[in-house]
Amino acid sequence: MDSHLQSYLVLVMVTLATFMIPTFAQLTPDYYDKVCPEALPTIKSVVKQAIIREKRIGASLLRLHFHDCFVNGCDGSVLLDDTPFFLGEKTAFPNINSIRGFEVVDEIKAAVDKVCKYPLVSCADILAVAARDSVAILGGSQYWYQVLLGRRDARYASRDAANVNLPPPFLNFTQLLANFQSHGLDLKDLVVLSGGHTIGLAKCSSFRDRIFNDTNIQPKFAATLRESCPRVGGDTNLAPLDASPSEFDTTYYKALLYKKGLLHSDQELFKGDGCESDQLVELYSKDPYAFARDFGVSMIKMGNMKPLTGYLGEIRYNCRKVNY
Numbered sequence: 282m283d284s285h286l287q288s289y290l291v292l293v294m295v296t297l298a299t300f301m302i303p304t305f306a307q308l309t310p311d312y313y314d315k316v317c318p319e320a321l322p323t324i325k326s327v328v329k330q331a332i333i334r335e336k337r338i339g340a341s342l343l344r345l346h347f348h349d350c351f352v353n354g355c356d357g358s359v360l361l362d363d364t365p366f367f368l369g370e371k372t373a374f375p376n377i378n379s380i381r382g383f384e385v386v387d388e389i390k391a392a393v394d395k396v397c398k399y400p401l402v403s404c405a406d407i408l409a410v411a412a413r414d415s416v417a418i419l420g421g422s423q424y425w426y427q428v429l430l431g432r433r434d435a436r437y438a439s440r441d442a443a444n445v446n447l448p449p450p451f452l453n454f455t456q457l458l459a460n461f462q463s464h465g466l467d468l469k470d471l472v473v474l475s476g477g478h479t480i481g482l483a484k485c486s487s488f489r490d491r492i493f494n495d496t497n498i499q500p501k502f503a504a505t506l507r508e509s510c511p512r513v514g515g516d517t518n519l520a521p522l523d524a525s526p527s528e529f530d531t532t533y534y535k536a537l538l539y540k541k542g543l544l545h546s547d548q549e550l551f552k553g554d555g556c557e558s559d560q561l562v563e564l565y566s567k568d569p570y571a572f573a574r575d576f577g578v579s580m581i582k583m584g585n586m587k588p589l590t591g592y593l594g595e596i597r598y599n600c601r602k603v604n605y
Contacts, residue, residue: 308429308588312406317397321410324402327392328414331385336527339415340481341382346412347477347583348380349405351464352443354587356435357405359443360386360600373443378517379484383601386411390600404600405432409584416576419480420529423570426577429584433594436603450487450544454558457546464586466579472550472561473579476572479533480526482519483543485510491545498548499540506543522547534566 313320331338349359352370359376360383361369370376386407393402409428417425448460461471489510492503509518522543523533533547542548551562565572595604 308431308585308590310427310429312430313402317393317401319396320393320402323392323396324389324407324410325414327385327389328411329418331388332415332418336419337481338382338385339419339529340477340522340526341380342385342408342411342415343477343480345380345382345386346408347474348376348443348447349408350583350586351448352446353435353439354589355405355409355432355584356587356589356594357403357408357432357597357600358435358438360404360408361435361438361603362601364602367437368440369438370440370443373440373447375447375449376443386600394598400596400598403432403434403594403596405434405588406430407600413580415480416477416529416580419527420573423573424529424576426580429581431588431590433589433591434597434600434603435589435594448546450483450546451490452546452549454549454552457549464583466583468557469561469575470579470582472558472565473572473575474583475547475550476531476533476565476576478522478544478547479531480529481522482526483522484516485518485520486516488520488543488545491543491548495545495548497540497552498542502539502541531565531567531569531572534562534572537562538566 328339328342331342345359346355348370349355349357352358359370359380361371363369363372371380386404389407389411390402390404393407394400409430409432413426413428446460446464448457452460458468458471461467466474488506489512491498492506492510493512495503506520509515509520520543523536525532536542537548537551540548542551550558552559565575598604
């Protein structure tokens with residue numbers, strides 16, 4: 282074969298192969314700036330209205346992003362309903378009758394697709410932005426951080442993966458750290474991201490063991506909680522995760538210093554023995570700006586967990602189901 286022809290064929294094959302390989306593009310803060318500059322302001326507007334209707338929804342939207350990222354990466358899979366082909370994450374033990382806010386995500390998706398005149402914004406990106414906006418709305422401008430964008434949506438979800446990967450509230454510190462490390466996060470990320478529990482409520486079933494069996498709990502605090510969370514019954518009764526559940530602040534860390542963490546996994550972050558985790562809890566309890574700074578950094582780091590980019594995944598028309 283002529284050497285020029287051979288070289289040409291090799292070039293053609295390499296070019297074709299290049300087009301066939303998915304592009305593992307980096308997430309960027311300006312992903313939608315040119316294609317739909319109204320996308321992010323629209324998300325913020327819908328989130329703000331949802332929080333005005335019900336302040337608790339801010340915590341729910343933050344939690345959705347966390348529960349999405351910890352199961353096969355930040356790919357919107359947590360939003361998928363069950364299908365004949367897979368059991369999704371919604372019915373996993375850590376999620377069933379627990380995660381909420383799906384209607385608000387639907388509302389955001391409809392508003393964004395309308396303003397962009399086409400489904401350009403992924404459901405995974407909606408979760409990332411809605412989480413950030415919730416934090417900044419409930420905590421103030423110091424809690425605003427720049428979300429990196431360009432995620433695409435998964436076409437599959439796994440209940441089994443959710444059961445394995447999401448940390449339950451009864452884990453001890455060693456188990457919590459191992460869980461976070463398995464996702465590429467470290468001890469500081471664990472302490473910082475747990476600070477998301479400064480907003481929202483938890484069900485009696487998630488803290489009953491702590492208020493009846495734990496020793497590292499303030500006695501009066503435990504006694505008060507037992508009034509609404511008895512040994513038997515009242516599983517769905519709610520208690521605030523800290524004393525100001527509608528404000529994103531450092532009250533959560535202050536509570537840990539006095540053994541008033543609601544969940545067993547919360548109090549595991551502060552044992553009072555001067556370890557690294559203790560030192561971070563003490564820092565954030567006194568310095569809201571340190572917490573705000575570090576929270577943004579860890580949220581961006583979490584948001585970078587195995588996103589689908591380039592030709593991988595899809596941009597869903599409906600966040601609850603894959604495109605067909």
